[in-house]
Amino acid sequence: MAYQNYKKKEHAFQTIGKDLKTGDIPNLVLLCGEEQYLVHWATEQLLEKYINKACQTLDFTRLEPESLTIDSIRESCETLSMMSERRVVLIPEFPPALGQKLKGFSESDEKELLEYLKNIPDTCLLIITAGVPDPKNKKKSKLLTAAAKLGRVYDFGPLSGAQLKSFIVKRFKASGKLCRNSVVELLIEDSGYGNKEIDYNLYNLENDIKKIIAHSSGDEIVSADVALTISTNLETNVFAMLDAISRNRKDEAYRLLHNLLVSGEGVYRLLALISSQLELILEVKEMREEGLGLAQIQKHLGIHEFRIKKAMSVTEKYSTEGLKRILSKAYEIDGNIKTGLLDQMLALELFVAEI
Known part of the structure; x- marks a missing residue:
């Protein structure tokens, strides 16, 4: 397991x-x-x-x-x-x-x-x-x-669950802003907080909250305020790319891959996150097949429920064997790049093409 x-x-x-x-x-x-x-x-x-x-x-x-x-x-x-x-x-x-x-x-x-x-x-x-x-x-x-x-x-490790929500809500409340639970969840998901592959901590989150407050109008923070203030993070783009692959939309997957590379993301960091996301999806799929629910999965993995929910959204689109095969391919591509067998860009394009 x-x-x-x-x-x-x-x-x-x-x-x-x-x-x-x-x-x-x-x-x-x-x-x-x-x-x-x-x-x-x-x-x-x-x-x-x-x-x-x-x-x-x-x-x-x-x-x-x-x-x-x-x-x-x-x-x-x-x-x-x-x-x-x-x-x-x-x-x-x-x-x-x-x-x-x-x-x-x-x-x-x-x-x-x-x-x-x-x-x-x-x-x-x-x-x-x-x-x-x-x-x-x-x-x-x-x-x-x-x-x-x-x-x-x-x-002091990272915050999670209710602790993280409370951190966000308190800062909105201190500025005189209301924020629904669904919007708080969207902020956590889009920020990427809690993802080890992204250098994003409470300092970054607090700065993003300040930006959202500054750009918002009215007494309530809405989803549009979050969407307009926080640019889509690396984790979200990688999930989107894997989702496009699962739907056999290779053209969309290539576009997302190129956008990630053009934005300045390092190849090794990108590959590490792809492998990390595939590992998470596989873990979640295995647990769901064993009958575990969201709360049980979160207890086992010790990560934010928002990342688990995102992984759940794509688990049905892959078989367990298919995920293992793709994960093995990601490890293989990583090794080929590090040993110089393949050009970085070519290796990533082959990865998308072969899965």
């Missing part, structure tokens, strides 16, 4: 929200993850919770990694706050938290830091932020391990 079990967990933004409400925040916090928008949001929430704005310049210190020393960390953490509930020290985007090297910060410095983390004063909150660990790096960060043991790690 092409799919694996997926266990849904509470999102980190929900966890830290509860911890902030109860005041259950340790003196060492590591904020990391794919969704940097939420990392920055959590940082601001912690500052708002513990720092008196009137004394922020005295009670809050930001230590840039490039000029970081153990002495500066120790001095900042051990300085007493003036009028705030706790003194807050922030080390943003700290490479050692991901197991990466930092120029000017030696292994002995890291070892000394790990020792000091055991003795952070209760009057201080040390916040360290980072991105996403490199999956190729099998060696786990010592700092990440220490933060989990001595304090708390909040790993």
Whole structure:
């Protein structure tokens, strides 16, 4: 079977929200993850919770990694706050938290830091932020391990389902705009949020929401506002191309392929997405054949229901064996391009022609 079990967990933004409400925040916090928008949001929430704005310049210190020393960390953490509930020290985007090297910060410095983390004063909150660990790096960060043991790690992944809808609706509501659920779903589908093959995060989504609000008229956001503001994304075009192929409309499929290439999309990225979409369609088809419904499929795959619905719309147009054959052809074409056996453009045209 092409799919694996997926266990849904509470999102980190929900966890830290509860911890902030109860005041259950340790003196060492590591904020990391794919969704940097939420990392920055959590940082601001912690500052708002513990720092008196009137004394922020005295009670809050930001230590840039490039000029970081153990002495500066120790001095900042051990300085007493003036009028705030706790003194807050922030080390943003700290490479050692991901197991990466930092120029000017030696292994002995890291070892000394790990020792000091055991003795952070209760009057201080040390916040360290980072991105996403490199999956190729099998060696786990010592700092990440220490933060989990001595304090708390909040790993912010992408939003999904009701969380994502709430993010969108709140921003429309804050601008005085209403938005029906069907339009919210259209926005999520057209934006491509949640697709690993597209570099699109909450920063991008928020910017698109602002554009939609700016271009809309009246008190309600309608589907036309979304369509006029967000250009059709790569994922949508690839699905459209696969749909055209399933209907034996090769002329339409060629047109969509050429539009993708002319728009500047890289061949390798395009092939990766084609393979990814075919894998998704195959997984969804197999699950449907086993009698699984939308909710069960979403639980297994752990992706947005909008992508699953889109895959469902084309599953009936392909047989399982046909999808496996097309997927094998996509892998073969990818290999032929990378080994130089075929020209990139020719290889993609042959792919469309042969399936």
